[in-house]
Amino acid sequence: MKEALSNLKKLTALDGVSGEEKPVRDYIVSKIKDYVDDYYVDNLGNLITYKRGAGNGPKVMLDAHMDEIGLMVTQINSDGLLKFRTIGGIEARVLVGKRVRIGENGVPGVIGLKPLHLQSPKERGGTVDKKQLTIDIGAKDREQAESKIEIGDLAAFEYDPVEFGDNKLMAKALDDRVGCAVLIELLKHNYESDIYGCFTVQEEIGLKGAKTATFQVKPDLALILEGTTCYDVPDTKEYGMSTICGGGPALTIMDRSVITDKELVKHITDTAKVHGIPYQFKRTISGGTNAGRIQAGGTGVKVAIIALPCRYIHSPVSVMDIDDFENMIKLSKKVLETLPVSITLYREQGGKVNV
């Protein structure tokens, strides 16, 4: 478990904005290559790993996405400031006052805001307009900025992970390095089933990587390992809290992209009960995950989501509970270990197969 946490921290410190996941992928390869039978990188950049099962279990796909939200430089202004667009959903006020690193060389920059003193009364009480924000790398004009930056460069938040409070971890990109760290851990063990560990790309811009990965793997069932929304803060109605930080890994019944497989979810909750592992159901139906893509792949895939509650997700200061993380590993591992005896499958020919 210690290693899993250390992997997680190192993974969050790496930059992998959608489309530029290589640093994350390289790290993952170094951690899994001795545990899997085969691995390769597909055309989109997904890292697909294969681990032969000992028995005749269902073909299982495990999915965790490597990419994170970030920014893309879209224009270099004459005054040397960089215009940008967000990659993935980021609130404007999350961007203000933040440090970023841009491009392969990690050029440092900051995002400022017109000072309160110079704002009109209307601006003061209002919201931040994303279009007005720029990245400032200190360049004095366009020419100087161009010596370091190209249009299209991606930028990630420059925030290091911090353990704090009561067993909490703050980091950027918990969504979904958490899934990556859990998946690395799962690949260290052996199972009855054939396991395809898929570290996918471009989830944040519309579940892209999962589509091609599913096409290649053609799994019977898939488990999606995610970081999910959590807003268990005061003044939020309990039904609006999504999940509770520290309440155990969260299972999704429905979100905007998917209704998960009833039987698979029951298998997960049964497993949790047998082993005394805490879990919770996600209370909101917001957000989408790779589960939607994977379920729709081929002739259909049974899917379930095991997710880690992350407060302030899609910000550089996401917060999770370390116990939740450990329970997520425990639960997913037990779920995989007990799979073959308890699941109904529908193979390509459409017939019902009891394994």
Add this chain to the structure above:
Amino acid sequence: MFEIINKLTRTFGPSGNEGNVAVLISEMLKGKVDEIKTDALGNLICIKKGSGKKIMLAAHMDEIGVIVSYIDDKGFLRFGGVGGINPFVILGQRVVFENGTVGVIWYEENIDNIKNIKLEKMYIDIGAKSVKEAEELVNVGDMAVFEAGTVLQNGRIISKAMDNRIGCAILIKMALNEPKTDNEIYYVFTVQEEVGLRGARTAAFGIVPDMALAVDVTTTGDTPECKPMSVSIGNGPTIKIKDRSVIAHPEIKDRLIKCAKEENIPHQFEILMQGGTDAGSIHTTAGGIPSGGVSIPTRNIHNTAEIVDMKDVENAVKLLEAFVH
């Protein structure tokens, strides 16, 4: 204690007209302190001599009110606010002048939306039939205060001018108790706090104390659907952390906390988002005077019926006695 409070709250004393209050207090403290004096602005300074540190305790005597600005042909009085006057609060209220003349505040009824009401659209009716009749009772420039009684009920006091006669009462009670100390105590009853913390500044400049406390009222967060604030009436006097005029000096704040803990006096912490206190003007005077404050949690401040809890008042006296010890 209630008797002291009752006498104080019933005494007329809007900002700039604190004389009656000062007379009442000096009568109460005669013989209990070593020196009583008044300065040019009207601050009442009562000194208990000592060889130790000079400690200034300030409570302002003035209360909010209204001032007559114009008397029209029909004898209606136009007026402005003295201190923070909320038009909604005074609507329909009775006011009383120093000479006992009573008036009632009403407004021009053709107003489109009562939400937009301003003091300029309001007037005082003293029942006069003409300007002449009105001028026999009231002159332009005269001030009036709310007419409202003082009641002790459920261990709580409901009254006008609790801000800040309650602070005055605490200092009086303390001086009457004659707490044992080597320090030199300046019980300062200040003027014109409600119009800009004015009296305290000149008083502090004259005294140049080693440290100062303002004893005043603070808002609370214990009424239905109010703005959040971690202060309730009955849970003890507050130790001031910050208001709009001052951030309490760390040593003063820490000394108060230490005293409260040692003497087991219930207390709360005050971060007042609106309004300031005499400490605000004292602490920047004469090169800087470390200052802080002790406040009484008070509901409906600047209203005709402000409410405090008697236990808080008694505990404030204890806390201050421990502080000056």
Add this chain to the structure above:
Amino acid sequence: MECGELLKKLSDIRAVTGRENMATEKIAELFREYCDDVYVDAFYNVIGIKKGQAEKPCNVLVTAHYDEIGLIVTGIEDSGFLRFSAAGGVDAKAIGAMEVTVHGKEDLFGVIGVKPPHLISPEDKDKGIKMEDMRIDIGFGGEKAKELVSIGDMVSFNSPARELMNNRVAGKSMDNRSGVAALIEILKELQRLKHDDNVYVVATVQEELGLIGAICATYNIKADLGIVIDVCHGDMPDAPSDEAFPLGKGVAVAIGPIISRKHTKECMKLAKEENIPYQIDPEAGDTGTEAAVHAVAREGIPVILLSIPSKYMHTTVEMVSVNDVVSTGKLAARYIAGRAKE
């Protein structure tokens, strides 16, 4: 220490306005290297004295505030989340998803939470957020939180200073640690120059709460000339061009009714002679800086206001040019020393 390094170090020091005592000793330590005497007054102003060589020296008082804006804890929820309000002019729009340090019984890491976009309803998208609706998450439950934090504890932002292109530095407290860095540049420069007058450099407190430290310092130190060093707005998009000054083009020297015209003119003349870059900062009002205090302190102190252009004031990434800090220090020091020639 080289000025850029010094500036980063200073920016990372935590001294939330009104509770500067947390950093007083660190500032005093920096002064000690260059001063004949260093002391701290009752309000935690840090005063460094460098004695002049004249038989009857005049006193020059140079102030730069060292407090920073921050937050103050106003309540602790049973769930362990902290309510807060601003200490100084904090923009609620600029602090979402920010790392902070809560100065409780011990220094505690925390973050200011934000609702994820997934959970924000469309009708709430365009609503401004109020500080009273925000919370700090310190990761502890209510019981532990109440043990470690009390109402009134200060909170500072975590935003370590970063070096950018063109010798620019961004960090949480360039307002006004860049002024404090300039004080040290003055002291360094005076080490080499002869000066007749006594120089009092004062890192002042509670500027952000209403110039409180300067009010005390200007009363206690009887000065014949005052120099105030603060920041002004750096040029940035959307800022009025006559109120904002480009970074790297030198110190902004103020001209205006409360500023001593005589000293300012001489100061500019000196800058030209010595090739020190400067810009002219027209100030029609009382400037909102400590110069407003100097001007009316005691019998009135003739005052010069030197400002270092800073972008994004009162955010956690305030940005200044190290070159401007150096030129500010150089100009002030040479002006002080040059007075010997009169």
